[in-house]
Amino acid sequence: MYTVSDFRRGLPIIVDDQPFYVVEYQHFKMGRGKANIRTKLKHIKTGSVIEKVFSSNDVFKPPDLENRRMQYLYEAAGEASFMDVQSFEQITVTIESLGDVKWYLIENQEYQVLFLDNVPISVELPAAVTLQVVNTEPVVRGDTVSNVTKPAKLSTGLMVKVPPFVKEGDMVRVDTRSGEYLERA
Numbered sequence: 001m002y003t004v005s006d007f008r009r010g011l012p013i014i015v016d017d018q019p020f021y022v023v024e025y026q027h028f029k030m031g032r033g034k035a036n037i038r039t040k041l042k043h044i045k046t047g048s049v050i051e052k053v054f055s056s057n058d059v060f061k062p063p064d065l066e067n068r069r070m071q072y073l074y075e076a077a078g079e080a081s082f083m084d085v086q087s088f089e090q091i092t093v094t095i096e097s098l099g100d101v102k103w104y105l106i107e108n109q110e111y112q113v114l115f116l117d118n119v120p121i122s123v124e125l126p127a128a129v130t131l132q133v134v135n136t137e138p139v140v141r142g143d144t145v146s147n148v149t150k151p152a153k154l155s156t157g158l159m160v161k162v163p164p165f166v167k168e169g170d171m172v173r174v175d176t177r178s179g180e181y182l183e184r185a
Contacts, residue, residue, distance in 0.1 A: 002060045004037040012044065012063050015052065019044040019063035019116055045121055066115045067124075072105045080105065082113060082120070093120050103158040104129045104176045125176040130185045131155050132171055139164045149181075
């Protein structure tokens with residue numbers, strides 16, 4: 001059980017039978033009344049942010065969260081398959097529930113998968129991934145203006161703007177937070 005004195009950024013708690021992360025918290029006391037804690041909470045599943053005020057004697061249960069190291073195996077029929085590297089148990093997750101994460105998953109790579117009540121809810125990506133360029137336009141002679149970019153399709157289907165010197169077959173590093181080209185690998 002947690003109390004409001006245990007609050008810190010990123011602390012997972014259950015509020016009104018829903019799992020939240022503490023995003024922000026502020027202690028305030030008005031006059032002779034008791035102290036209160038003003039918070040911003042982010043829903044673990046949906047990502048929506050709410051503001052809530054708690055009294056200093058409220059207590060909270062921690063949600064049943066678990067991080068597991070899992071290997072991404074393949075995608076088939078709109079589902080991504082992962083295998084637990086400890087127990088070799090396999091799970092499938094729908095591609096649409098992964099959101100933008102699907103563009104950065106590389107077969108046979110290991111990722112941290114967050115489980116809530118034994119249901120996978122998110123995949124933690126590295127800061128950057130290396131992907132192969134499968135389709136891009138050839139360089140047009142005379143494009144020497146600075147900051148010229150061209151579209152490129154990567155091996156996962158992600159479309160990225162790359163510099164003109166990148167050609168098909170090149171390996172490029174892509175930032176997983178912004179989806180932007182970083183460098184040629």
